[in-house]
Amino acid sequence: MASQLDNEESLDLLLARQPVFNKSQDVVAYLLLYRNTEGGLPAELNDHLATSSVILNTYASICQQGEVRHLPCYIKVTDSTLMSEHFPELPKEHFVLEILSHSKITPEFVERVAELAQLGYRLALCDYEPAERYLPLLKHIHILKLDLQRFGLDRIEQIVHDLKPYNLELLADKVETQEEFRKCYELGFGLFQGYFLSKPEPIKGKKLSSSKVLLLQLMLELQSPHASAASVEQIVINDPLLTYRILRVVNSAAFNVQREIKSLSHAITLLGFDQIRKWVSLFLVSDTADKPEELTRIMLVRGRMCEIIGEMTGLDQPISAFITGLFSQLDVLLDMRMGDLLSQVPLQDEVKAALLDRSGQLGTILHEVELYEAGEFDNMKNLLETRFYETAYRHSLSWSQQVMQTLYTND
Structure with missing residues (x-):
């Protein structure tokens, strides 16, 4: 895996993405997260935004309902970047420029913002607070971000009311729960950021469906040292849809099979138990139609990145790291408390410990990936050389897109 990542184009910086949702909880854009002490645009990223296809083809690329699309990316820009004579020639349809709240709003700055708006750039103002100094900007920007945790719902309601004359698109930032999402929706916000999608809303007494119980029985058999293609087949054939x-x-282009496979036991032998474990896990997390696609996407990226780090740090069974990452939000997907869920799931003890309290080697890997996803790069333990993280993350984004296309095709 190290040699494979070495061959990837390097961006020379740590870069992650955070989704921006609409009212339907569909992803409509991504915020780019990167390490920079000033909170602005690093020179390395500045170069790549204008010249590299990596950003558009990976960070801005998404599979929605089986189709690959490119979404806009929000990028934070400092005053110096905004005012520079060498401002990068960015594709306007692919980027939203995010102005920082601590910008020095001089007449020259406002004039520059108005000029960029006239040139066709989409402009957002982050961390807004009601103050007279911001009023000149409100005439030229398109999106206003309000920090929900900073103001609280009561105060934000008045702020939203006061902003109505400006006809701005409002983005609720740091939305942490589904309840907060619903209240911001009612207040008139059209865009949302935060971790509300990753918080479970447990339904008391909820049990796993029969189809998921079958998948879990299959997973238990796959972890048995006595498992065989025949014993796995005996479980799978109880569900014709799963067999199909x-x-x-197996017959998809992803596996380059020379001739069509019609026997289930032959398919299991051909794939191998690790691949079967992986696909059973994928079927388990992709069978919840009432959840946004982004949740499955996040789980896939996390699972694959955990697996890569597991491989590169010498983990005996990297598939365990994959399952750990993938299942780390299974509680959210199924609306069950993690403890209650794990009592019904036949997982190895080290996987359960990692999921419950991030303990053990698997827990360390999972927490490392979670920090990367959140852009908390300075808090990471750096289990690998820094240069491998971004390529591992980017590889995981691409892999998740391919898998979602395959899953959608095979539904």
Whole structure:
């Protein structure tokens, strides 16, 4: 895996993405997260935004309902970047320029913002607070971000009311729960950021469906040292749809099978138990139609990145790291408390410990990936050389997109 990542184009910086949702909880853009002490645009990123296809083809690329699309990316820009004579020639349809709240709003600065707006750039102002100094900007920007945790819902309601004359698109930032999402929705916000999608809303007494119980029985058998293609087949054939899906996956272009596979036991032998474990896990997390696609996408990226780090740090069974990352938000997907869920799930003890309290080697890897996803790069333990993290993350983004296309095709 190290040699594979070495061959990837390097961006020379740590870079992650955070989704921006609309009212339907569909992803409509991504905020780029990167390490920079000033909170602005690093020179390395500045160069790549204008010249590299990596940003658009990976960080801005998404598979929605089986189709690959490119979404806009929000990028924070400092005053010096905004005012520079060498401002990068960015594709206007692909980027939203995010102005920092601590900018020095001089007449020259306002004139520059108005000029960029006239040139066709989409402009957002982050961390807004009601103050007279911001009023000149409100005439030229398109999106206003309000920090929900800073103001609270009561105060934000008045702020939203006062902003109505400006006809701005309002983005609720740091939305942490589904309840906060619903209240911001009612207040008239059209865009949302935060971790509300990653917080479970447990339903008391909820039990796993029969189809998921079957998948979990299959996973238990796959972890048995006595498992065989025949014993796995005996479980799978109880569900004709699952049998069909596995055969479709094996016969898909992703596996370059020379001739069509019709026998389930042959398919299991061909794939190997690790691949079967992975696909059973993927079927388990992709079978919840009432959840936004982004949740499955996040789980796939996290699972694959955990697996890569597991491989590169010498973990005996990297598939365990994959399952740990993938299942780290299974509680959210199924609306069950993690403890209650794990009592019904046949997982190894070290995987359960990692999921419950981030303990053990698997827990360390999972927490490392979670920090990377959140852009908290300075808090990471750096289990690998820094240069491997971004390529591992980018590889995981691309892999998740391919898998979602395959899953959608094989539904």
